[in-house]
Structure formats: C-alpha cells, structure tokens
Amino acid sequence: MMQGNYALQAKDLNIYYGSFRAVKDIELNIHTNKITSFIGPSGCGKSTLLRAFNRMNDLIEISHMKGSIEYKGKNLYDSDVDPVEVRRRIGMVFQKPNPFPKSIYDNIAWGAKINGFRGNMDELVEESLRSAALWDEVKDKLDQSGLSLSGGQQQRLCIARTIAVKPEIILMDEPCSALDPIATLKIEELMRQLQEEYTIVIVTHNMQQAARASDYTAFLNMDSSDRAGYMVEFNETNEMFTSPQNQETEDYITGRFG
Amino acid sequence: MADQLNYPEGEALSDQIARRHTRGKIWRSSFLVALIIAILVLVSLVYNVVNQAFGLVAVENAIDPAVLVSQTGADPATVSLDELTKDDYVEMLQANISTGLGRRLERDQRFYEDRLVFDNQAAWDAACAAAEPAAGCLLPARDTDNVYQLVIERVVEQRVIETWFLRDSLLRGDEIRAEFLAENPNAEIEFRSWLTADFLTRPQSSRPELAGVRTAIFGSLWVVLVTLLFSFPVGVGAAIYLEEYASKQNIVNRIIQTNINNLAGVPSIIYGMLGLAIFVRVLGAVSSGYLFDYASIENRQNSLINSMESNFGITIIIEDGDVTSAIEGPNAAFDLSVTEAQLLVDEFTTLSWRNFDIDEVDASVIVARGLRIPVSVETDDNGTERLVPKDDSVMTAANFSLLSREMANAAKAIDNGRTVISAGLTLGLLILPIIIINAQEAVRAVPLSMRQASMGLGATQWQTIWNHVLPQALPGILTGTILAMSRAIGETAPLVVVGASTFIAFDPNGPFSKFTVMPIQIYQWTSRPQAEFRNIAAAAIIVLLILLLSLNATAVLLRNRYANK
Numbered sequence: 108m109m110q111g112n113y114a115l116q117a118k119d120l121n122i123y124y125g126s127f128r129a130v131k132d133i134e135l136n137i138h139t140n141k142i143t144s145f146i147g148p149s150g151c152g153k154s155t156l157l158r159a160f161n162r163m164n165d166l167i168e169i170s171h172m173k174g175s176i177e178y179k180g181k182n183l184y185d186s187d188v189d190p191v192e193v194r195r196r197i198g199m200v201f202q203k204p205n206p207f208p209k210s211i212y213d214n215i216a217w218g219a220k221i222n223g224f225r226g227n228m229d230e231l232v233e234e235s236l237r238s239a240a241l242w243d244e245v246k247d248k249l250d251q252s253g254l255s256l257s258g259g260q261q262q263r264l265c266i267a268r269t270i271a272v273k274p275e276i277i278l279m280d281e282p283c284s285a286l287d288p289i290a291t292l293k294i295e296e297l298m299r300q301l302q303e304e305y306t307i308v309i310v311t312h313n314m315q316q317a318a319r320a321s322d323y324t325a326f327l328n329m330d331s332s333d334r335a336g337y338m339v340e341f342n343e344t345n346e347m348f349t350s351p352q353n354q355e356t357e358d359y360i361t362g363r364f365g
Numbered sequence: 366m367a368d369q370l371n372y373p374e375g376e377a378l379s380d381q382i383a384r385r386h387t388r389g390k391i392w393r394s395s396f397l398v399a400l401i402i403a404i405l406v407l408v409s410l411v412y413n414v415v416n417q418a419f420g421l422v423a424v425e426n427a428i429d430p431a432v433l434v435s436q437t438g439a440d441p442a443t444v445s446l447d448e449l450t451k452d453d454y455v456e457m458l459q460a461n462i463s464t465g466l467g468r469r470l471e472r473d474q475r476f477y478e479d480r481l482v483f484d485n486q487a488a489w490d491a492a493c494a495a496a497e498p499a500a501g502c503l504l505p506a507r508d509t510d511n512v513y514q515l516v517i518e519r520v521v522e523q524r525v526i527e528t529w530f531l532r533d534s535l536l537r538g539d540e541i542r543a544e545f546l547a548e549n550p551n552a553e554i555e556f557r558s559w560l561t562a563d564f565l566t567r568p569q570s571s572r573p574e575l576a577g578v579r580t581a582i583f584g585s586l587w588v589v590l591v592t593l594l595f596s597f598p599v600g601v602g603a604a605i606y607l608e609e610y611a612s613k614q615n616i617v618n619r620i621i622q623t624n625i626n627n628l629a630g631v632p633s634i635i636y637g638m639l640g641l642a643i644f645v646r647v648l649g650a651v652s653s654g655y656l657f658d659y660a661s662i663e664n665r666q667n668s669l670i671n672s673m674e675s676n677f678g679i680t681i682i683i684e685d686g687d688v689t690s691a692i693e694g695p696n697a698a699f700d701l702s703v704t705e706a707q708l709l710v711d712e713f714t715t716l717s718w719r720n721f722d723i724d725e726v727d728a729s730v731i732v733a734r735g736l737r738i739p740v741s742v743e744t745d746d747n748g749t750e751r752l753v754p755k756d757d758s759v760m761t762a763a764n765f766s767l768l769s770r771e772m773a774n775a776a777k778a779i780d781n782g783r784t785v786i787s788a789g790l791t792l793g794l795l796i797l798p799i800i801i802i803n804a805q806e807a808v809r810a811v812p813l814s815m816r817q818a819s820m821g822l823g824a825t826q827w828q829t830i831w832n833h834v835l836p837q838a839l840p841g842i843l844t845g846t847i848l849a850m851s852r853a854i855g856e857t858a859p860l861v862v863v864g865a866s867t868f869i870a871f872d873p874n875g876p877f878s879k880f881t882v883m884p885i886q887i888y889q890w891t892s893r894p895q896a897e898f899r900n901i902a903a904a905a906i907i908v909l910l911i912l913l914l915s916l917n918a919t920a921v922l923l924r925n926r927y928a929n930k
Contacts, residue, residue, distance in 0.1 A: 166820060168612060195823030205814035207833060217832065218822035265818070272822055 147327035152336025161197035198274035204261035206253030239267035259290025417903035427522035573897035584880035591789020600800030629798035637859030640791025652782025783864030803845020847920035
C-alpha cells in the first residue's frame with residue numbers, strides 16, 4: 108500500500124519506564140480513516156503504545172522511547188516538534204470519562220478557545236455535540252455541569268470535546284470499560300460514524316468490541332522472559348478473528364490463553 | 366472438608382466472634398475517653414477565661430457625685446448628677462481639671478459656639494488658621510451629654526478598687542457585697558462585663574478601666590495582612606513549582622522538599638531571631654520606612670512642637686535642624702496631671718515611632734533613653750492627681766528640654782525597623798512551609814485525569830495549571846492558608862524578638878508603623894501587678910478566640926463554596 112494511506116507509522120518502537128522496557132520492537136501502520144484496535148492481556152503495553160502516538164507518555168517523567176512514529180512523513184519525536192501541536196492534531200479519549208468540572212458548553216468551548224478558535228462558538232459546540240450523538244440529550248441543559256451527566260453521556264461529551272478541536276486522529280484508551288453495554292453500543296455506533304472523518308485507534312479488553320467495531324486489529328502480548336510487550340500479529344479484523352496466523356493469537360481470541 | 370475443621374464451629378465460633386467484638390469495644394471506649402479529656406480541657410479553658418472576664422467589681426469615685434451636685438447649689442438628695450445643666454458641668458470641669466487639659470479638650474471640640482472656656486481667643490484663632498486646623502474649629506459645640514461624660518471621666522474619675530471572679534460573684538454575691546461595703550462605705554459594688562463595645566474600640570491605657578484592644582486588633586490585622594500578602598503568593602508558587610514542574614528524580618529538588626518539611630517544625634522563636642537579623646537589622650532602612658518617607662519625619666516633629674505648644678504651653682524652637690527648646694508660657698513650671706504626662710509620652714511615641722521606646726510612665730518616674738526623671742504624684746486642692754518633680758534641682762526646665770531633644774533626635778535616628786512589615790514578613794517565613802505543604806497536598810489531590818484531559822486537547826502545561834489544577838486545588842489551598850493564618854495570629858514569641866511594642870497608644874496605620882498584637886497585649890496585661898489587668902486580659906483572650914473562630918469559619922465557608930462547584 109502507498110505511504111499516503113497510513114495516518115501513523117511506528118518504526119522500531121521501544122518504550123521504557125526507567126530501565127524497564129514496557130514495549131519492544133513495534134512495527135505498525137495505522138490506516139487512514141479506519142478503526143484500528145489494540146487487544147491483548149493486561150500489562151502488555153497496549154495503553155503505553157497508544158499514548159506514544161500523541162506523546163502523552165511525555166507527562167510520565169520516567170518514560171522515554173527509542174525508534175520513531177511518523178505522522179505525515181515527520182517523526183513526532185523530532186526535537187523541533189512541539190507536543191502541544193501533536194496533541195492538537197491527535198486527540199485522545201480516556202478510559203474513565205473525565206469531563207472538566209465546568210458546564211457542558213464550556214467543556215467543549217475550552218479546548219477550542221485555548222487553540223485559538225475564531226469562528227462561531229455556539230455553532231461549534233452544537234456541531235461537536237451532534238457529531239458525538241449527544242446534542243438531543245443535552246441541548247436544553249448546556250449550562251449544567253458536565254459531571255451531572257451519566258457515565259455514557261460523559262464519555263460522549265469527552266469525545267465531543269476532542270472532536271471540537273478538529274483533530275485528524277482520535278486515540279481511545281478503553282473508552283467503554285467503565286460503561287454499561289447500552290452505552291458501550293452507542294459509543295461503538297458513534298465510532299463508526301466518526302470513521303468517515305477521522306482515523307481512530309482504540310485500545311480494548313473486549314474482544315467482541317474489537318471484532319465488531321474495528322477494521323484492523325493488532326494483538327499484543329507480554330514476553331514472559333523480560334515482561335516487555337511485543338506485537339504478535341497485525342491484520343484486518345476479519346482475518347484475525349477468522350483465521351489467525353499465529354498460534355498465540357488463536358489461543359487468546361478463543362479464550363484458551365494463559 | 367479438612368480445611369473447615371481448622372475453623373472454630375458452634376460455640377467456639379460464637380466465643381471467638383464475641384472476643385473480637387470485645388476487643389473492638391475496648392478500643393472504642395478508650396477513644397471516647399480521649400475525646401472526653403479533650404473536651405474537658407477545652408471547657409476548663411473557656412471556664413477559666415470567662416470566670417475572669419465577668420464578675421463583681423467595687424468602684425470608688427475620686428469625687429463623690431453628691432458633693433459635685435451640692436457644689437452647684439442643688440440638693441443631692443433629690444437631684445442626681447445626670448440631671449444638671451450643661452453650664453453646671455462646664456463649671457465642674459473648670460474647677461477640677463488643669464487649664465492645659467481643658468484647652469486640649471476644647472480644641473478637640475469646643476464647649477460653646479459663642480465663647481471659649483479654657484483657651485484664649487488669640488491662640489484659638491491661630492490654631493484655626495493653621496494648615497491643619499484643630500478639630501474643634503470645624504465641629505459643632507459639645508452637647509450636654511458629651512460634657513456630662515467628660516465630667517464622669519475627668520472629674521468623678523471612677524476607679525475600680527476590688528474585683529471578684531464570676532464564680533464567686535454568682536455563688537456568694539450577697540455575702541461579698543455585705544462584707545466589702547462594711548469595710549468601704551464609700552465604694553459601690555456592681556456587676557461588670559470587662560468585655561464591652563468600648564473595650565473593643567478604646568486604645569491602650571495605663572488604667573485598666575480605660576484600656577481597650579483597638580490598637581492590638583489593628584496591629585494583628587496589619588501584621589496578618591502583610592504576612593498573607595507575602596506568604597500566600599510565594600507559598601502557592603513554590604508548591605506549584607514543586608508539584609508540577611520540578612523533577613521528582615532530581616536530587617536538589619528532593620533535598621529542597623525534605624527541608625521544607627523540616628522547616629515546618631522549626632520552633633517559632635528561631636524565626637524570630639531570623640526576622641530580627643534580616644528584617645530589623647540588615648534591612649532596617651527598608652523596614653523602618655526610611656527609604657520611602659524620610660520627609661515626613663519633619664512633619665511629625667512639627668506636629669509634636671505644635672501639640673506641645675497647644676497642650677502644655679511649652680514652646681520648642683528648632684534652629685538649624687536642632688531642637689534647642691525653650692519653655693515659655695503659663696505652664697512653664699513642670700506641672701502635669703497623670704493624664705497629661707501620658708499624653709505627652711504618647712505624642713513622643715507617635716513621633717518617634719521608628720526607634721523610641723518609652724519604657725513606662727508610672728507614678729514615680731519617667732524613664733526614657735537613659736534619662737530618669739523622678740516625679741511624684743501629688744493631689745492638689747481640687748483632688749486632681751499631678752505628676753510633679755520630686756526635686757526641683759533635678760527636674761529643671763533644662764532637664765525637660767534635654768528629654769524632648771533626646772526624643773526628637775530619636776525620631777531622626779534610623780537604625781531599626783521594629784515595624785509591622787518586619788513582623789509580617791517574619792510570620793510570613795514562619796507559615797511559609799505550612800502553606801507550601803498544604804498547597805502541595807491540594808495540588809497533588811487534583812486527579813491526573815484532569816491534567817491528561819487538558820493536555821490531550823492541546824493545552825500547554827501552564828494553561829492546564831491555570832485553568833484546571835489551580836481552580837480545583839483552590840479550596841484545599843485556601844483551607845491550608847487560613848489555618849496557617851490562624852497560627853500567625855496567635856504567635857507571640859517571634860514578635861517579642863522582632864520587637865512588638867508593649868505600649869502603643871495609637872493605631873498602626875501602615876506597614877511602617879510600630880505595632881502591638883493581641884497575644885502580646887494579653888501577655889503584657891497578665892504580667893501586670895494590678896488584678897484588673899488580668900480581667901481585661903481575659904476579655905482580650907475572648908476577643909482573640911472569637912477572631913480565630915471567625916477565621917476558621919471563613920475557611921469552612923470558602924471550602925464549601927468552592928467544593929460545591
């Protein structure tokens with residue numbers, strides 16, 4: 108495939124916490140406007156890998172990385188790249204819904220404001236909430252606190268907030284793990300809608316979710332010798348779940364793992 | 366099944382559970398005892414203070430009001446002192462107080478619109494034509510009630526001769542009355558609360574009945590204001606740096622952190638020594654205000670000279686910046702009432718607010734700058750107490766001028782900064798570690814997910830701190846700050862070292878004023894020999910406690926207000 112079809116390319120990526128290597132030798136291409144899911148057992152470094160894509164690992168003082176992640180032909184970790192700009196282009200939704208303790212309106216407007224948005228704020232808020240399939244539920248209470256919403260609504264508010272700054276890629280770190288099945292389904296539907304405009308990378312513990320909601324799947328496992336995560340297999344989701352190439356993958360997705 | 370046999374069953378199980386419950390109950394009761402002990406201590410503290418702040422007092426008048434009434438020609442049996450006319454009261458004042466005092470009272474507020482009682486017309490006109498005219502030139506004349514109060518204060522001069530605790534007053538009040546009045550038929554016994562509105566609004570005085578805590582309250586508020594203005598921004602700033610920016614791995618940062626924690630436990634007297642060395646001595650020119658308003662010293666000297674003239678009839682002449690001093694006028698002989706001497710000393714204290722310490726004016730000696738001026742109290746024909754020199758050869762006009770020159774020179778000397786700003790900064794240093802530690806706690810309590818959410822949207826670190834971390838940490842920071850402020854208000858030892866004055870008769874009016882604070886005032890009063898000072902000390906303790914409680918209430922309100930959002 109052509110280079111242009113990749114939103115992100117990880118090359119020879121190793122991530123360390125202090126002297127401990129959390130993720131090793133990752134070679135991975137994220138396809139544009141597709142949903143890529145990372146699956147794997149706990150502690151295998153899925154979230155660490157995900158956070159590397161928008162330099163959120165920089166916030167953890169002891170972490171450092173080797174290798175490169177290329178975005179539009181540029182290594183995100185080059186010294187002339189500002190992580191603030193990286194995070195503006197590559198947004199993130201977290202495991203636990205974390206709206207700001209502000210009004211619903213301000214939750215969305217704040218990100219736009221700090222990034223220098225100069226258009227019509229009301230329109231942006233409405234558009235973002237509509238894209239996150241939340242508008243109809245909150246349009247009458249925009250001035251209420253974001254914390255007054257239910258868990259699923261809060262997570263969609265966080266997605267709306269991320270969309271509002273117009274990123275190109277959205278990283279989702281187990282976005283449904285704190286939600287009930289109905290809310291989970293709503294988020295999955297939403298991801299499918301968002302896919303038209305955004306490239307989405309999602310970490311999940313839920314294999315059905317990966318099978319249902321993603322186009323590509325990467326399976327990561329933990330090396331039993333040095334406890335570092337490595338990528339076992341990366342393929343189209345259908346392929347992965349119907350005819351896995353690797354015995355480890357098959358064991359994991361059929362539940363015989365460990 | 367083998368596992369189950371290892372656990373007690375049946376009776377053994379209920380015994381074992383009962384033993385566990387018993388152990389829990391024993392702990393629970395011992396915690397209850399601890400709580401009861403704490404409550405008992407608090408109750409006895411409050412009891413002790415209240416016991417002294419209220420109670421019976423025996424008062425005696427310098428002049429019996431009945432005598433005053435009979436002097437006007439009225440019958441004391443049918444007319445009481447408060448039923449007389451204004452003219453009668455003015456006559457009583459004329460008969461019983463010195464001309465100097467009367468003149469001062471008249472300059473404060475005149476007695477009649479159309480005539481002068483104590484002053485002469487020429488001096489009055491001069492006082493009104495001055496750049497700062499006397500207050501009396503602008504105010505309407507005193508009304509009857511006002512003059513009556515003056516008579517009570519200056520002529521009747523009620524004095525407390527004996528006080529009793531609240532407990533005794535309540536339990537055996539009648540007994541006390543009967544016993545005491547049998548021995549002192551002239552005295553009257555009344556129930557008195559030493560904590561009154563007047564007590565809050567009056568300045569210090571060497572007479573306990575007239576003393577108040579106003580200057581100490583103002584002093585405390587000024588000092589705490591300076592303390593907060595210094596330690597809040599510095600403390601919160603340091604906390605943010607340590608929590609948000611500084612690397613936890615860096616050995617220097619870890620040493621700093623450990624030292625801040627240790628500084629919070631350093632005895633406060635050591636901070637006092639530090640404040641004395643740095644703020645009072647090294648930075649004396651700054652903390653005394655010398656660098657900012659030297660010129661005003663001359664204004665103060667001039668106002669002293671004016672007040673000496675108007676109050677004591679003494680003229681001071683300054684030639685080439687030097688006080689040469691001459692005593693002229695009707696009061697050339699050194700003849701001051703106790704109140705007047707006090708006023709004189711107050712004037713000098715005001716003037717020489719930078720440096721001058723008058724130890725005390727009491728009835729036997731004026732001590733100042735190594736000059737001991739022996740005086741004695743004599744009661745003149747009218748029953749007014751006056752300070753008169755014990756020995757004419759010692760207390761000459763020249764000697765007196767020496768005293769005033771010493772005082773005026775002291776005002777010029779700029780060699781120390783025992784001022785509000787030194788005290789405020791010293792207390793600021795003292796509570797800085799507490800504020801830093803509390804603010805760090807509060808900043809650390811802001812969930813990491815907030816920072817991630819903000820950074821994930823493309824916010825810079827500073828935007829994250831300012832918009833999310835600080836607002837969410839604010840209730841905790843405020844709580845810690847106000848608790849630290851409570852500590853600063855109650856601190857005594859470092860301020861003794863830094864040089865809080867024990868006697869200040871004027872309100873501190875800025876960071877470069879001399880000052881006293883509530884705890885020092887209380888300490889000073891409790892160490893006085895007269896019993897009444899302990900009564901007002903108890904009243905001052907109640908004021909201090911109320912001040913502290915209201916600050917803590919503010920802390921709770923602020924915390925709730927921000928926590929609800």
